Amino acid sequence: MSWTERLLAPGDALRQWWDGLSRVQKWGFGVVGFGLLALLPLFPPPFLNTPNISFGGTMAQFAMVAIIAIGLNVVVGQAGLLDLGYVGFYAVGAYTVALLTSPSSPLNKVGPTGFFSEDWAWLSCVPLAMAFTALAGLILGTPTLRLRGDYLAIVTLGFGEIIRLLADNLAGITNGPRGLPGVEYPRLGESERLPDGVFSSGNTTGDANYGTWWFWLGIILMVIILLLVGNLERSRVGRAWVAIREDEDAAEVLGVNTFRFKLWAFVIGAAIGGLSGALYAGQVQFVAPPTFNIINSMLFLCAVVLGGQGNKLGVIVGAFIIVYLPNRLIGVEFLGINMGDLKYLFFGMALVVLMIFRPQGMFPARQQLLAYGKAAREMLRRAPEKEAAA
Amino acid sequence: MIHECFDQYACLAADISFNLEGLRHGFWQLTIDGLSWGAIYALVAVGYTLVFGVLRLINFAHSEIFMLGMFGAYFCLDMILGFTPSGNAYNKGIALTVLYLGIAMLFAMLVSGTAAVGLEFIAYRPLRRRHARSLAFLITAIGMSFVLQEFVHFVLPKLLKGYGGSNAQQPIILVQPKTQFTIFGATVSNVTLVVVASALVLAVLTDLAINRTKFGRGIRAVAQDPNTATLMGVSRERIIMLTFLLGGLLAGAAALLYTLKVPQGIIYSGGFLLGIKAFSAAVLGGIGNLRGALLGGLLLGIMENYGQAVFGTQWRDVVAFVLLVLVLLFRPSGILGESLGKARV
Numbered sequence: 001m002s003w004t005e006r007l008l009a010p011g012d013a014l015r016q017w018w019d020g021l022s023r024v025q026k027w028g029f030g031v032v033g034f035g036l037l038a039l040l041p042l043f044p045p046p047f048l049n050t051p052n053i054s055f056g057g058t059m060a061q062f063a064m065v066a067i068i069a070i071g072l073n074v075v076v077g078q079a080g081l082l083d084l085g086y087v088g089f090y091a092v093g094a095y096t097v098a099l100l101t102s103p104s105s106p107l108n109k110v111g112p113t114g115f116f117s118e119d120w121a122w123l124s125c126v127p128l129a130m131a132f133t134a135l136a137g138l139i140l141g142t143p144t145l146r147l148r149g150d151y152l153a154i155v156t157l158g159f160g161e162i163i164r165l166l167a168d169n170l171a172g173i174t175n176g177p178r179g180l181p182g183v184e185y186p187r188l189g190e191s192e193r194l195p196d197g198v199f200s201s202g203n204t205t206g207d208a209n210y211g212t213w214w215f216w217l218g219i220i221l222m223v224i225i226l227l228l229v230g231n232l233e234r235s236r237v238g239r240a241w242v243a244i245r246e247d248e249d250a251a252e253v254l255g256v257n258t259f260r261f262k263l264w265a266f267v268i269g270a271a272i273g274g275l276s277g278a279l280y281a282g283q284v285q286f287v288a289p290p291t292f293n294i295i296n297s298m299l300f301l302c303a304v305v306l307g308g309q310g311n312k313l314g315v316i317v318g319a320f321i322i323v324y325l326p327n328r329l330i331g332v333e334f335l336g337i338n339m340g341d342l343k344y345l346f347f348g349m350a351l352v353v354l355m356i357f358r359p360q361g362m363f364p365a366r367q368q369l370l371a372y373g374k375a376a377r378e379m380l381r382r383a384p385e386k387e388a389a390a
Numbered sequence: 391m392i393h394e395c396f397d398q399y400a401c402l403a404a405d406i407s408f409n410l411e412g413l414r415h416g417f418w419q420l421t422i423d424g425l426s427w428g429a430i431y432a433l434v435a436v437g438y439t440l441v442f443g444v445l446r447l448i449n450f451a452h453s454e455i456f457m458l459g460m461f462g463a464y465f466c467l468d469m470i471l472g473f474t475p476s477g478n479a480y481n482k483g484i485a486l487t488v489l490y491l492g493i494a495m496l497f498a499m500l501v502s503g504t505a506a507v508g509l510e511f512i513a514y515r516p517l518r519r520r521h522a523r524s525l526a527f528l529i530t531a532i533g534m535s536f537v538l539q540e541f542v543h544f545v546l547p548k549l550l551k552g553y554g555g556s557n558a559q560q561p562i563i564l565v566q567p568k569t570q571f572t573i574f575g576a577t578v579s580n581v582t583l584v585v586v587a588s589a590l591v592l593a594v595l596t597d598l599a600i601n602r603t604k605f606g607r608g609i610r611a612v613a614q615d616p617n618t619a620t621l622m623g624v625s626r627e628r629i630i631m632l633t634f635l636l637g638g639l640l641a642g643a644a645a646l647l648y649t650l651k652v653p654q655g656i657i658y659s660g661g662f663l664l665g666i667k668a669f670s671a672a673v674l675g676g677i678g679n680l681r682g683a684l685l686g687g688l689l690l691g692i693m694e695n696y697g698q699a700v701f702g703t704q705w706r707d708v709v710a711f712v713l714l715v716l717v718l719l720f721r722p723s724g725i726l727g728e729s730l731g732k733a734r735v
Contacts, residue, residue, distance in 0.1 A: 080525075082525060082528060084532075143719050144715075144718070144719065147718060147719075147722060148722070150446075150447075150448050150524065150528060151673075151718055151722060153448070153528060154448065154666075154669065154670075154673070154714070154718070155714070155715055155718050157666065158666070158670075158711040158712075158714050158715050159711075159715070161666070161707070161711055162708055162711050162712065162715075165704075165705075165707055165708045165711075166708070168704070169406075169704045169705060169708070170406075294662075295536075298532055298536065301529070301532070305529055337544055337545070337548060341543075341544050342540060342544055344536045344539070344540045345536065345537055345540035345541065345544065345545070347533075347536060348532075348533040348534065348535070348536025348537035348540065349533065349537055350533070351529055351530065351532065351533030351536070352512075352513055352530050352533040352534055352537065355517060355522065355526045355527075355529055355530040355533070356516045356517060356520070356522075356530075359522055359523070359526045
């Protein structure tokens with residue numbers, strides 16, 4: 001084992017251990033793990049805390065990016081379609097919520113005469129946002145998914161940029177560069193101290209601030225999405241995705257309707273991106289075009305590549321790194337440069353180094369038999385043991 | 391805040407104009423301005439197209455090579471030739487101006503060429519040695535694009551005072567745009583003239599280099615079939631290096647022409663949009679095809695200008711992207727077809 005492999009492979013041992021567990025054990029560890037993760041903002045350990053920015057807010061951002069990474073992982077990691085304009089779907093999701101609930105929007109449907117009540121507006125907009133982004137994915141995917149890999153990357157890049165420019169230019173609807181303020185959020189836990197509930201941006205004091213509450217909401221959604229995506233992975237659809245990723249022509253020859261399954265991956269990925277966008281719009285309560293810059297799209301891709309394409313738990317770690325490091329480094333000066341500013345520099349370098357020494361990422365997806373997987377795996381595992389005994 | 395227009399269709403109409411009259415009226419002016427934009431796109435597009443032809447790689451970081459070229463040109467004018475930034479143009483007479491521009495262009499070409507070869511050496515060569523997947527190449531290219539941009543954004547100001555950072559460089563204007571003559575009622579400025587003429591000369595030279603020289607034959611051979619080319623005694627690694635060098639040199643030249651046209655555009659993020667458009671131009675003409683890239687660049691520049699006249703200035707970039715998407719959908723092999731290698735021997 002070379003030193004580079006040892007240095008860049010902190011995940012291999014962990015991954016091996018995880019793969020060895022039974023399904024019940026995985027569930028047990030998963031519940032405990034996510035439970036501990038959820039408690040983190042209440043008792044921020046000193047070595048993890050972000051001194052110059054709210055830790056709860058950081059964790060909320062992490063939950064959003066983690067959901068994005070899971071969605072992008074379906075597209076990039078599972079189906080092997082390089083989507084550089086994923087931020088476009090994030091934007092569609094965020095703008096759907098913002099357009100329907102912001103008082104500055106001409107399409108505002110909140111209020112006594114509107115369609116949504118103030119209390120339930122955000123929640124009822126979430127499925128709408130997912131539906132709209134899925135539709136956007138369908139509209140973009142239908143013509144473009146017949147293209148070759150690198151062309152697809154550029155078309156999606158163009159799409160992402162077009163969405164942002166539309167948001168910027170259609171000032172009559174989206175309010176242009178000034179953005180849409182006053183987006184609705186869940187009204188929960190209203191009290192004397194917090195007249196707008198725990199999710200409002202007025203809840204800024206203490207460890208259980210609105211960031212933490214959004215983090216909790218995000219983690220619940222993250223677990224639901226993980227279950228759905230995990231089931232898809234183990235189904236016929238997931239096997240078709242892997243086949244397409246590994247060799248599209250071979251998959252086609254073997255009777256996989258590649259176009260249909262690619263479209264499925266695209267639409268499902270888009271819907272998950274839209275969900276994250278809706279979370280973003282609710283948490284920040286303000287949506288403006290610069291957030292949906294193409295460079296953020298690259299950052300999301302970075303999370304997936306860093307964590308390990310195709311491994312849905314790995315990309316969550318990738319998302320954590322992507323969000324946590326810049327927030328941790330805010331205000332840390334080195335040679336007169338604010339290290340928080342250098343995030344793109346570091347992540348760019350990380351991408352380059354990773355592609356050279358460990359292109360599969362920190363926690364790579366393991367190649368495994370998918371259908372009849374368990375029986376075959378046990379057979380294979382038994383064989384060496386017998387040899388050892390003999 | 392309540393909007394003035396309650397009907398969303400009325401809002402849409404207010405945001406997008408459809409002004410065919412404006413297009414008809416300013417047709418020749420738009421064409422000529424578009425040509426000068428197109429000339430710059432074309433030069434950058436050549437870099438994309440050559441690398442794609444030889445390596446099947448979208449060199450995403452090429453836009454940053456262009457950006458470094460802009461800084462190179464600025465550095466040359468500022469530090470070497472001793473111009474200080476000022477709002478007014480230095481009008482030094484034709485001969486001296488052309489000389490200064492020539493020196494600055496050579497310097498920018500040097501910077502961009504070196505950067506392109508360095509990029510190949512640091513980022514892509516190790517990947518080739520490891521036989522990485524094409525996705526790995528693309529992600530590396532994105533990573534290098536980040537690195538170069540952020541280097542100029544945050545690190546360069548610490549190394550070289552007054553360079554880089556979040557703001558654009560103070561413009562140094564060598565040539566005051568001035569109308570030289572009119573053609574079909576359209577005015578042609580000296581800047582347009584210089585841009586189009588230099589681009590034309592460089593395009594012809596590149597075309598000759600690819601089609602007539604031994605090195606050009608090597609590029610075409612590697613593009614057509616790398617293994618056979620290697621067996622025939624073509625050094626693949628050397629050809630790849632030279633391809634990056636050629637692309638970098640042209641990007642540097644394009645960078646100087648761009649700063650001539652947009653003196654206030656020298657900023658760390660200034661290459662990104664232009665890079666995507668140049669790539670679109672390469673695809674439009676047929677990626678991997680040198681003449682396709684030149685034609686595609688000119689066409690994109692002109693079409694973008696027409697689109698801007700019809701739909702309004704803020705839709706300029708959207709027109710370019712929509713054009714890219716449409717071309718990829720209906721004719722992914724571009725106008726002139728894809729191949730660099732299948733040209734005549």
